[in-house]
Every structure is written in C-alpha cells, then in structure tokens.
Amino acid sequence: MTRKNVLFSGLMLFSLFFGAGNLIFPPLLGLESGNNFGPAITGFLITGVLLPFMAIMAIALSENGLVSIGNRVNKLFGLVFAIIIYMSIGAFYGIPRASNVAYELGVKQIVDVNGWFALLVFSLIFFGVTYFISLNPKKIVDRIGQLLTPILLLVLALLVIRAFMKFENIASPAAGNYVSAPFVKGFVEGYFTMDAVAALAFGIVVINALKDKGAASKSELVKGTLWAGVIAGLGLAVVYVSLGWIGKVIPKETDFANGAEILTVASDLLFASGGGLLFGLIVTLACLTTCVGLINACARFFNEIYPKIHYRSYVAIFVLIGLLVSNLGLSTILSLAVPLLVFIYPISIVLVILSLFQHFAGGGKMMYRLSVLVTSIFALYEVLANVGVKVEVLTDMLSVVPFFEHGLGWILPAFIAALIGYGIDRFRRESYK
Structure with missing residues (x-):
C-alpha cells in the first residue's frame, strides 16, 4: 500500500462526507454568528469533523465494523442497530435526500424545470450514473478519489478564492442563540450534519478500499485509515471555515432563508451569469459522491451478512429503492x-x-x-x-x-x-x- 493510495482514499472519504447538507450548513452559521464566528465554527468543527473522524477510527479498530461495536451491548442489538443505521442513512434517507438536493439546488439552478416528470427524468439519469460508478467497488477510489473529488475541490476553490478577493471582511452582529452561546449553537449545527452516523457506514468503505489496494495486516489497515481520516478531516475543516466565512461577509442587502440561498447569491455576485451553473455543479458533484459512497457501503454490508445475494444485486436494489423514494419529494x-x-x-x-x-x-x-x-x-x-x-x-x-x-x-x-x-x-x- 503506497502513500498515493492512502492520499486518494482520504480524498475519496472527504467526498463521501461532503454532501449537500455539509455544503449549506456553514454559510448559514457564518451569516447568523457574525462577530461570534470564531467560537461558533469551533463548535461546528468538533461535531462536523472530530466526531466523524472518531467514528472512522472506531470502525477501523473493531473486528467486524459496526456490528461488532453494537454486539458489546447485545448480539441482537448489534445486528438490528447496524441494519437500522444502514437503511436510515442509506436507502430510506441519505440516498434519496442527496438525489433530491442535487435536483432542487443543483439542476434547477441551471435549467428552469419543475414538476414530477422533471424529477423523474433527473433521478433516472442521476441513479444511472450512480449505479455505473458503484458496480465495481475496487474502482471506487479511482473514480471518486482521483476524478470526482479533484473536480469538486477545484470548483469550490474557484468560489472561495473569488469571495476572498471580492467580499469585504465585514461581519454583522450575531443573531439568535449565537449571541449568548455561539459555541453550543455551532456544536448543535455540526451535530445535525449526521456525519458521525454516516462515518459508521463510510468506515468500512475506506477499509475495503485499502484492502483492495494492498493493505493486508491489521496495523497497516488502521494506520492507512487513520491517515485517510486525517486527510478527509483537514479537507472538511478548510472547506467548512471557508464556506462559513462567505456567509459571514456576504453583502446583507438580501434576506436569506438558508445556506443554499447564500451560496446561490454568492455565486451570482462573484460570477455573474455563470454563478448558477457553478453552484449547480458543486451541489450535483457533492450529492453524487455521497450517493455512491452510501450505496457501496450498504451493498457491502448486506452482502457480508447475507452473501447468497451478489454485491451487484444489492447495488441494483439500493439504487431502485433510492430512485423510488426520491420521487416522493424532499419535504x-x-x-x-x-x-x-x-x-x-x-x-x-x-x-x-x-x-x-x-x-x-x-x-x-x-x-x-x-x-x-x-x-x-x-x-x-x-x-x-x-x-x-x-x-x-x-x-x-x-x-x-x-x-x-x-x-x-x-x-x-x-x-x-x-x-x-x-x-x-x-x-x-x-x-x-
């Protein structure tokens, strides 16, 4: 196992974590925390970065992933809780949510479409691409870590660098709970990214990816996972602080309801007519990589507990469930x-x-x-x-x-x-x- 493999595994892990929810929480935190941005983003980083990193390491140190951790309470609890985790953050929530957010905040920023038929067409295309990328788990690192993640980081970098050049570093007064308890409020916002739960699924994706790249011994897997987690955590921290800063300094002439609106307006202000296209590309890539990771994690987990069904069949099952649930609508x-x-x-x-x-x-x-x-x-x-x-x-x-x-x-x-x-x-x- 080479350093290059560990690096790309870390980039893959970053992309798996960085979904649409992670994209839209920090700007709103920056906007509402204002002059109290420092303690607020510190609390956010603890629950949005440190806890997921701890979850990744807990999975790496256990003998059989999430199930073995739950077995320490009770064997039945361990199996049932693991199934609930994978189904909730996977097919019944995480996967269809990512697809819907990619449609609502990605495609609709680029193309003026509405209605159930447009959502159906988009979800068919989106899950078709997801299915293709997820089919061969041994190529997950190559397809995400070496291709999709660099594109995502490049597009984000364009937005952030342009913001640093154009926006003045002027913050407004803090609002709401950010006035009296900015650290606790930031901590809670990071808590609701749900990344600590997602890490319980993504941990096994990283471990399997490292195995596929040549890691054999337990110590080598733990060390590789540790460094992949450090790379992903540093990437997330830099992006969260940067996006939060955009929300902190964006001109306040407009009232913003959520972080998506902040980034949409920021993209328009910084790149004029191309802003919507840029933001739509960021969101779609972020959601696509998250979906691929969740489907890969769910398919591998259920293939391990019931191997009579092939991995590819599980991929097809979770893609189909995600497609159907997606068309219920985001709300x-x-x-x-x-x-x-x-x-x-x-x-x-x-x-x-x-x-x-x-x-x-x-x-x-x-x-x-x-x-x-x-x-x-x-x-x-x-x-x-x-x-x-x-x-x-x-x-x-x-x-x-x-x-x-x-x-x-x-x-x-x-x-x-x-x-x-x-x-x-x-x-x-x-x-x-």
Missing part, C-alpha cells in the same frame, strides 16, 4: 426520516466514544448497556417530541438536565451511566478484548 423524505435520525444519532455517538475508550482503557458489557439505555430514554423522548406526542411528566423529569433545551440532554447522563458501568465491570473484572 416528504425529511419529515419521515427526522424522528428515526434523532433516535439513532445519540446512540451512535455513545457507541463510538465507548468503543474508542474501551480500546485504550478496557470496559465490559455494563459500561455499554447502562450508557446506551440512558441515552435511549432521551432519544426516545426526542422522537416523541418530533412526532408531536407530549409527555409532560417525562418533560418535567428530563428538562432539568444540562443542554436539554438544545436536544443534547443525553450527554451528561450517558457519561455518568458509562462511569458507573465501567466501575461495575472493573469490580467484576469483565472487559472486552
């Missing part, structure tokens, strides 16, 4: 997926952190079970709140916990439960190897 997809995502995301973060901690300091089943149990209570509450079910008794009990109002009330209780479980495991002298 419907988001409304159906949010309750599931707010449930799995906190549990995923807890499993990642415990897995890394256990690798260096030990820990047994009680550490995992108690912390996951406590986290699940808060996660279930968030699901009920999202679907409109109010449980006042539960609200009164949980609302006293720090950061509850930000949807992060699970953090301190999960930490305490993990410490108690760790103490019990040490007393019983139980520890996972």
